[in-house]
Structures are given as C-alpha cells and as structure tokens.
Amino acid sequence: MELLTTPTKISSIAADLRNMIKKSNYRAGTRLMSTRQLAEKFSVSPKTVKCALDVLQQERLIRCEHGRGVFVEQQSASGEQEIYVFLWGMRREPCNYYEEILKIAYPPALRSGYSFTVRTVFKDSDDFTHFDQEIARIENSPRIRCVFAASTHFNTSHFEKLSQLHCPVVYFGDSKYEEAVDYPRNRIIDTSDWVQPVFSQLQQFGAKEFTLFIPDGSISFFRDATRRIVQSATRMGMGLNLYELPCSVYNETDYERITEAYARCVRKAIEAEQLDCPIVIYGAINGAFMNLPEIKERLEKPVAFIEPVFSRTNMAEFYSATFDLIAESVSNPADFHIRKVCPPVRLHDYSSGRDYVFEETNPM
Numbered sequence: 001m002e003l004l005t006t007p008t009k010i011s012s013i014a015a016d017l018r019n020m021i022k023k024s025n026y027r028a029g030t031r032l033m034s035t036r037q038l039a040e041k042f043s044v045s046p047k048t049v050k051c052a053l054d055v056l057q058q059e060r061l062i063r064c065e066h067g068r069g070v071f072v073e074q075q076s077a078s079g080e081q082e083i084y085v086f087l088w089g090m091r092r093e094p095c096n097y098y099e100e101i102l103k104i105a106y107p108p109a110l111r112s113g114y115s116f117t118v119r120t121v122f123k124d125s126d127d128f129t130h131f132d133q134e135i136a137r138i139e140n141s142p143r144i145r146c147v148f149a150a151s152t153h154f155n156t157s158h159f160e161k162l163s164q165l166h167c168p169v170v171y172f173g174d175s176k177y178e179e180a181v182d183y184p185r186n187r188i189i190d191t192s193d194w195v196q197p198v199f200s201q202l203q204q205f206g207a208k209e210f211t212l213f214i215p216d217g218s219i220s221f222f223r224d225a226t227r228r229i230v231q232s233a234t235r236m237g238m239g240l241n242l243y244e245l246p247c248s249v250y251n252e253t254d255y256e257r258i259t260e261a262y263a264r265c266v267r268k269a270i271e272a273e274q275l276d277c278p279i280v281i282y283g284a285i286n287g288a289f290m291n292l293p294e295i296k297e298r299l300e301k302p303v304a305f306i307e308p309v310f311s312r313t314n315m316a317e318f319y320s321a322t323f324d325l326i327a328e329s330v331s332n333p334a335d336f337h338i339r340k341v342c343p344p345v346r347l348h349d350y351s352s353g354r355d356y357v358f359e360e361t362n363p364m
Contacts, residue, residue, distance in 0.1 A: 009044060010048060010055065011052075013038075013042050013044065013048065014052040014053075014055040016042070017038075017056055018056060018061060018166045019139075019164070019165070019166040021056075021062070031069050031070065032062065032069070032070045032072065034069060034070075035049050035053070038053075060073050080113055081114050081115070082115050082143045082144050082145055083116050083117070083144070083146050083147070083148055083326060084116075084117050084119065084141070084146070084147045084167075085101070085102075085117065085119065085147075085148045085149075086119055086138075086147055086148065086149040086150075087119065087150055088134075088149065088150060088152075088154070100318075101150070103315070103319070104116070104148075104319055104322055104323075105118055109315070109316075109319045111323050114323070114326075117141075117144070119134065119137075131158060131161075135161055135162070135165070138167075139165060139166060142166065144166075144167050145167055145330050146167055146168050146169070146170060146326050147165060147167060147168070147169040148169075148170050148171075148172070148326065149169060149171050149172075150171070150173055151172065151173045151175045151180075151185075152174070152175065152176050153175075153176065154171075154177070154180060155175065155179065155180045156177070156180045156183055158180075159175075159183045159185060167330075168186060168330060169185065169186065170186045170187065170322070171185055172187065172190070172322070173188075173189070173190060174187075174189065174220070176219040176220065176222075178220045181220050181221075186328075186329045186337050186338075187338055188321055188338075189338065189339070189340045190318075190341060191340045191341065192342050192343050192345050193228075194225075194282070194347075195225065195228045195229050195232055196232075196358070197308065197347055197358035198280055198306065198308060198347065199232055199238075200358065201304070201306060201347055202278055202280075202304075203236075205278055207238070207278045208239060209238065209241070210239070210241070210277055210278040211241040211242075211243065211269055211274045211278070211279045212226075212229060212242050212243065212279075212280045212281075212282070213245055213265065213281045213282070213284060213289070214226055214242070214243075214244060214245065214281075215244065215246075215283040215284070216245065216246050222282075222283055226242070226244075239277075241269065241272070241274040243265045243269060245261065245265055245283075245284050245289070246261045255288055259288045259292070262284065262288055262289050263292055266294045270294060275298055276301065277303065278303060278304040278305070279304070279305045279306070280308075281305070281307045282307065299350055299351055301351070302351060303351060304351055304352075305351045306349050306350070306356075307347070308345055308346070308347055309346050309347075309348055315343055317341050317342075317343065318343050321339040321341045322339075325337055325339050344357050344358060346358075
C-alpha cells in the first residue's frame with residue numbers, strides 16, 4: 001500500500017471546512033464566517049484560509065463573492081454520486097460477502113447515477129496501521145459522497161473515526177466486537193438465519209448426529225449462532241459434536257498458526273470418531289481449513305459436509321436496500337437508518353458438490 005504524506009495546513013483547513021459544510025448540511029446560499037474569522041478560528045493567517053477556500057471553490061462547494069463573503073453552493077442532485085467501497089479485512093472466499101458485495105459496483109446490480117471506487121484493504125496488524133491511512137485517503141477525496149463499508153472488523157474507536165468523515169458511511173453486517181454491535185450507525189443487516197436450513201437439510205440426510213466447526217464464542221454473532229444451533233439440536237434430539245475454531249485468537253494473516261489451530265480441532269474430532277457423521281462448518285477461513293490433509297481425506301467419503309453461504313441468486317433485495325440507504329444517508333447525513341434484509345440461504349455440500357437453496361429462513 002502506498003504511504004500517505006502528512007497533509008499541509010491548507011489541505012487540513014480545507015478538509016475541516018469541507019467536513020463542516022457537509023456534516024452541517026447547510027442550505028445553498030448559507031453565508032459562512034468571514035476570512036478573518038476563519039483565520040482566528042484555525043489560528044492561521046488570512047492568506048492560508050484564502051488558499052483553503054480556493055480549494056473548496058474549485059470543488060464547487062462554495063463561491064466567494066468579492067465584498068459580500070463566502071457562500072455555500074447548491075449541490076447538484078443530478079450526476080453521478082461517487083461511492084467509496086471500503087472492504088477492510090475481506091478476501092476472495094466463498095464463505096464471506098466479498099464477491100456478492102462487489103456486484104453492486106457493476107451491472108446489472110449497478111444503478112445509473114452511481115460510480116464506485118472499490119478498496120480492498122487486508123488488515124495486516126492488530127493496531128490497524130493502514131486504517132488511519134485509509135481515513136486520510138477518503139478525507140482527501142472531496143468528491144466522495146458516501147462510504148460503503150463492512151462492519152465486521154471495526155470496534156467502537158474505528159466507528160468513531162469513520163463518523164468524523166466529511167461524508168456519511170453506510171455499513172453492512174455487524175461488528176464482531178461485542179461493545180460495538182449496537183454502535184449507532186447507518187447499516188444494512190443480513191437477517192438470514194442459517195440454523196433452520198441446516199437442520200432441514202440434516203433431516204433430509206437422515207442424520208441423527210452431526211459435528212459443527214464454528215469460530216470461538218468471543219465473537220458475538222458466532223456466539224449467538226452457536227447458542228441457537230445447540231438449542232435446536234437439543235429440541236430435536238439430535239446429537240451435536242461442537243468444536244470452536246480459535247480464528248479470532250490470531251492475526252488473520254498468520255495462516256501457519258491458524259492452520260495448526262484448525263488441525264488440532266480436526267485431530268480431536270478424529271480421535272473421538274466424530275468426523276464420519278455429517279459435518280457443518282461456518283465462519284472458518286476456507287483456505288486454511290479445507291486444505292487440511294485430514295479434511296481432504298474426509299471429503300472422499302459420501303457423507304454430507306455442508307457450509308451455509310450467501311445465495312448467488314435473488315440478491316436484488318439486498319442491492320436495492322443498499323442504494324436506498326446510500327441515498328437517504330447522503331440527503332440526511334445526521335439521521336441513522338437501518339435496513340434489514342433476508343437473502344436466501346445456500347448450503348454448499350463439499351462432498352457431493354451440490355447446492356441447496358432455502359428461500360424461507362424464519363428462525364426455529
């Protein structure tokens with residue numbers, strides 16, 4: 001990733017003014033403070049303020065009228081809206097949103113009047129070194145009208161930084177950090193419940209027992225899924241062998257340690273003779289889990305090995321909700337909106353290569 005240089009005083013003041021204009025949602029024609037007042041506010045010379053105002057005037061955010069003052073310009077409601085897609089910590093894997101989310105940026109999902117800049121930034125450290133660089137990149141791109149981002153890897157401090165951007169942010173999904181799950185923000189929530197489809201399919205397989213591999217309970221939405229599937233298994237009298245994969249313990253780039261952690265769980269299942277019944281896997285890093293020699297050997301057996309994933313069909317509701325929420329957020333950046341959508345659940349059986357799609361996903 002390219003390194004960003006420290007912003008100049010002029011660009012810094014321009015960014016602050018840009019943020020003030022857009023966050024405050026000024027009407028066209030609103031008069032701003034005078035150059036002298038702005039100079040006092042930012043503790044700089046009037047000449048520096050004038051240079052910053054020139055930047056905003058070139059962006060057509062303001063107009064400077066000699067002898068009268070500085071006024072907010074009318075923002076055109078027509079023309080393309082530049083949306084910044086911020087996919088932090090996401091990779092090309094069938095188990096996550098990556099491929100499906102990207103479809104919003106090109107036909108047939110793309111709506112006219114929108115243009116997308118897609119940034120896939122894989123976090124390479126726990127201190128989010130590149131996060132601040134990405135924030136600076138967005139702040140230095142005044143044409144961006146909205147940011148569309150995945151919530152998964154953001155905690156409260158990251159949400160707070162993103163809320164200070166000059167443009168609104170729309171999130172999809174929930175944060176894996178429990179303290180940040182209910183942080184107020186514009187968001188689209190996938191309410192698909194994969195528990196019912198999993199049990200429906202297991203019943204069709206005639207399974208009396210199954211083994212579940214799921215990330216550890218330190219992540220709120222995995223903990224909730226585990227609770228619901230344990231309750232359902234108990235209610236249906238179905239045996240459940242539960243193995244928690246410690247995916248959140250290590251940095252996601254540390255494939256060697258992740259692979260070894262996965263291997264330990266799989267070896268325990270083999271020793272307990274719990275790998276020959278149907279297997280359900282959810283939330284694992286596929287490249288690490290599915291390439292284990294023990295798992296590859298297991299796939300040669302004609303026993304179900306299923307994973308709930310996004311359906312690749314009928315995603316129109318999700319895309320429509322996304323565009324509607326972006327439009328609402330741009331027009332009313334001070335208001336928070338939530339859209340709940342329920343895309344169909346698709347279960348992929350690695351043993352047979354078959355897909356099972358469930359349109360109805362009411363919680364059990």
